[in-house]
Amino acid sequence: MTGHPGVRAPWRTRLGQVLWGAVLVALYLFLLAPILVVLVESFDNATYLRFPPEGFTFDAYRQVFGNAAFRTGIQVSAVTAAATALLALVAGVPAALALTRLRFRGRAAVEAAFLSPLLVPHIVLGLALLLILAPIPLTDTYPGLIVAHLGVTVPYVVRTVSAALASADPRAEEAARTLGASGFTAFRRITLPVIRPGLFSGGVIAFLLSFDETVISLFVSGQNTVPLPVAVLQYVEYRSDPSVASLSVLLVLLSVVVVVAVERGIGLRRSLRSG
């Protein structure tokens, strides 16, 4: 996008540069302010929300694990997210395969349909799922939560896997088939290994989206299955103390670990393949 080292517009005077730099620093501070505050607050020894903190302690971190709603929330979210990611792959991978590899009538329409859930506000989807799951009754159950999260995660899996498939050469698969491999074997032995990083990141994205889904969960969860974001929201609505900050810090660490692990996992495999 840039890539023009040495080209510097002459109208950028020194004073202009200083002002410009100050504006950028201020905007970055604004952008990162809530995160910095949450980080600092997580070590405060108060029992209510205040800033700046007046003491340093790990108590808030201990409170997170002592809070039953947070503990069950983590469990509910983890189970839901794992099941959602798995089902999203089951539904999304064949669809991505059809959309990238096959030519059929109405392909553009099907593709648009697969991406359309991204355009609908979650508040409307949440209500929609409540209306349809309540009479069955599947609200306040794991299956209900998983169904609710599936619609908004499938589009991301279709996108990620399609991108991976676009980089896999279909001629390799054709070659395998002319040599006598069945369609499924050719896919499993030739294409699957190539797109595995794409499958993996699609699954991880689906997991993280489901783990963090708040608004839709709010409608379909009840007293027995309260996912973590809903538990936190309900907690913050009535009281606010540093334990929410500590929990947020822990979750950030968790998602950083997951993202780095994925990056390294794929990077490692890629480097092995090219070597």
Added chain:
Amino acid sequence: MTAPAAPTVSAVSAPVAVKARGSGRHALALLAPGIVALLLTYAMPLLWVVRMSVNESGQGGTIRQTVSFATFAKVLGSAHWWNVIGQTVELGVLVTVCTLVVSYPVALFLARTTSRLRGLLVALAVTPLLISSVARTFGWMAILGNQGLVNKSLTGLGLIDEPLRLANNLTGVVIASTEIYMPFAILAMISGFGRLDPELEHAAASLGAPRHTVFRRVVLPLTLPGVLTAALLVFVLSLSGYVTPRLIGGGRVFVLATEIYDQATTALDWPVAAVLSVLLLAVFGVVIVVYQRAQKVLEARFTGPQEARS
């Protein structure tokens, strides 16, 4: 978080099509699981909302199965609901304008810089996406509250006697929402700034254009498509935002999202909740049509002279 650096939609439409006999049947078999999932988890529920919106609510949380526009008439005939719709749109416009203003300089800088730190600075700008909006909203409560960072600092410095009212009102919701949507806007702008070529700025400047003219005549027009995309994204996201209006608004800011939730779960008036949802979708539709019109106008301005030349 919302899919960091997810591949673009266009990746799907890169057809490496294999022409085979019976590929339509194959396609159907491959698409079946996905289509079933979408029908069950998305299409049918949405249709159900539309169906519910033409029902009427009876006594004590019952629903009369009708096909009438009585609930629409009830909602659209009430000043209260018009206030909610008005405040939703007002919040959306305010948040969009503020987010664009604070995101544009950052995006412009990130698009133009040749610094080795560019990768790190891009990462820093989108890091907030990794953190749930509940946690970030919580951070804003600690900043904007009466005992928060801003008020403590200002009273400590003796600049104010009474704490500024920054939370439990629209002001607080706008400030926090602006930050929440900033990473989305920055990402959308950076990817939309593709036409921004430093050579053009250089050329304009060397032909004697003062810096504000270079900005107004070269930089701004080239970046407008990216700004427009970011505007659509932020407006649409903030129209349906629930968490920040709920937490920072402290029950005093009423928007369509909070009202849909309350009508569905507290008042148990599903027909009204469904009507509010249909109205929200209608606002979405209007916004998208306006966006497409604006995009066409912009494109005509860009390609017009070039076509005339060729």
